Amino acid sequence: MSVEEKKLAKKLRLLDAAYELFGSKGVNLTAIDEVVRLAGVAKGTFYLYFKDKYDLLDQMILIKSERIFAAAMETAQQKREAFSLSAADTTVSFTEELLRSLSVDRALVSLLQRNLPSFQALVLAGENGVLKAPAERLVELFETCAETREDAKKMLYIYISLLGSVCCDSILTGAPYSVEALKPQLFSVIRHMFSKEPTEP
Amino acid sequence: MSVEEKKLAKKLRLLDAAYELFGSKGVNLTAIDEVVRLAGVAKGTFYLYFKDKYDLLDQMILIKSERIFAAAMETAQQKREAFSLSAADTTVSFTEELLRSLSVDRALVSLLQRNLPSFQALVLAGENGVLKAPAERLVELFETCAETREDAKKMLYIYISLLGSVCCDSILTGAPYSVEALKPQLFSVIRHMFSKEPTEP
Amino acid sequence: MSVEEKKLAKKLRLLDAAYELFGSKGVNLTAIDEVVRLAGVAKGTFYLYFKDKYDLLDQMILIKSERIFAAAMETAQQKREAFSLSAADTTVSFTEELLRSLSVDRALVSLLQRNLPSFQALVLAGENGVLKAPAERLVELFETCAETREDAKKMLYIYISLLGSVCCDSILTGAPYSVEALKPQLFSVIRHMFSKEPTEP
């Protein structure tokens, strides 16, 4: 293993350890001491790779959410092409896929819940590398029901906010409603977001 | 002033001081020392009324949100009666009123942001005293577009989640969008939530 | 109930509560707050009857140990007269009786254990009212094997020390030896204390 690989391995071990701990006890209640202990590296090493706890958090959310996000979009796009799905149905499909992935990765949900704002900013920031592609796809989907690209991005923002806050408790605690119980209403709202009829009186 | 009144006054002073500080610097960065200093009471007095910082936080959110919530509902109901508003329009009106109040009370928004889950649970818990009345009104509004009362509560849950997460950043940072910028889309989504047309293909 | 009786009742309630708590968690780890709460009196009332925690402790040990001490001596004396027991046998009998009482009052043992010094001082202080009579009897018993009264008191001191420290753990934890397991050796030592043969080479 090269020096460069060893460095990466250490950083990844720190990220994994933090992932575990931040997810289960929250960022604020997790001491750097615990992270390095779980990662099996020295305390000083932490500061070699991260400015502080919150720097690590940001990097982690980025890495972890990218994978899941891209995969869900990949699946949704394939379905869209295979079955000529509408934008609304594609978004629902994407949502469904996302919920499925999140359901089996409670640690990530826990993280997102505690850090929704950073996550939202991330998705919206078109310039950002890692989430750029799937986010762009989503904007395009919402453009089908919006007058301008800017309006589409606003809808996307609302969609992401809704998704984030609705799902976290459902997945983590199942209270007050389970994900399955909320799906009909949630999908209905999403579909309505794509409806073009006037709602003003 | 009776002893009981003095006790209440002291507790309120602590709540007010914490409100101020939690809102401006966040709960985690606020030391109990600061709270009691601002409140002008002894440190021990804090522990006479609250188990810890988070106990105070819970009580505060309850108190503060009740006021703003009840007021918004009051206004919305008056408009509904005066102008025979539909359920959708009443909900929009309630939303508008709530956003207006929150816009001028950034400290509360800051609090809600950091504690959305507790707040959501609170609204949904019909048994809870303080938020019972306005929450019941909202359920009734959503019943006009839901098959069952249970479905209405789910829609309410989605609505509250949406509102909470959409607004917090908008109000606090104005980024990525200001409240005003998001209103058209937000209200549109809310109105669509009341639409009865099928959205399934 | 007269005023005077009410006052006494309060003091006794405090003593009983402290008895319970001191015995189970030790004096140092028991807060006055807990004592008054358990006693059901106001915090200020405590200071009406006791200077501080340790004042209460002293009074309590006195009261509690007097009863048990006097009773054991009473029994031992009766046996002595009935069966013309020797001083050694009377002391063994007294010891046996004491161990029996203590075995069923673990709270008191716990107290004595944590406060042996005060207790020893108490027994030896011939001037003290409550323990005077039984202590005097013990001195007399030891005088049968000592040259002077002063020597007898020293033997008594050794006896009390031995008894106190040997028994506490035995009764409370049964470790490393149970009271029953230690009795043969303990009684043997006590009997030897009364033996007059020279032990010097």
Added chain:
Amino acid sequence: MSVEEKKLAKKLRLLDAAYELFGSKGVNLTAIDEVVRLAGVAKGTFYLYFKDKYDLLDQMILIKSERIFAAAMETAQQKREAFSLSAADTTVSFTEELLRSLSVDRALVSLLQRNLPSFQALVLAGENGVLKAPAERLVELFETCAETREDAKKMLYIYISLLGSVCCDSILTGAPYSVEALKPQLFSVIRHMFSKEPTEP
């Protein structure tokens, strides 16, 4: 000085400082603050080496008592061999030596007094490393007057209890009797413990 040596030095400085303070004012009245100030280390360093005050206390008693215990046994054994002392005389010699050491180390006495039970357990626990050798010697001494090894250990237990509780007050306060004043009776009791004559009527 190596890192490991420095660590040990720091831990010893803490132990020494605590020894000084615990001995003069008691464990409960000594704040960790004082310990670290006297030791000349930072507060955090304390928690690097000890869980809390009582953890330090336990470690300290072990270390301090081992030294004094082993030394007294060493001396007693030498005398035994030199003068062909009997088991009883060797034990008296050991006792004398121990009392002498303790008389000039009041801090340790103070400690033992407050923690006799832990100390007794320690001596009896044959498996324990540090006190194993001298304790084994004592058991052997008592075996000369006991039927079984188990009986010998019981006698040892009684002997240790007696010694501990008799001496503490004598050494520390000189009241009600000084060590010198008690020695005749104490030694007599010890010698009687080794006498084999029947004491039962």
Added chain:
DNA sequence: CATGAATGAGTTTTCATTCAT
């Protein structure tokens, strides 16, 4: 007499950060 709210000095404990090795 009795109360119990209020006090605040005192204590324990944590933890991000540094730096010599």
Added chain:
DNA sequence: CATGAATGAAAACTCATTCAT
């Protein structure tokens, strides 16, 4: 690069004691 011992400021929490009612 990596380490982990050391730091000490800052935070949480306790509790004996007082005193106005």
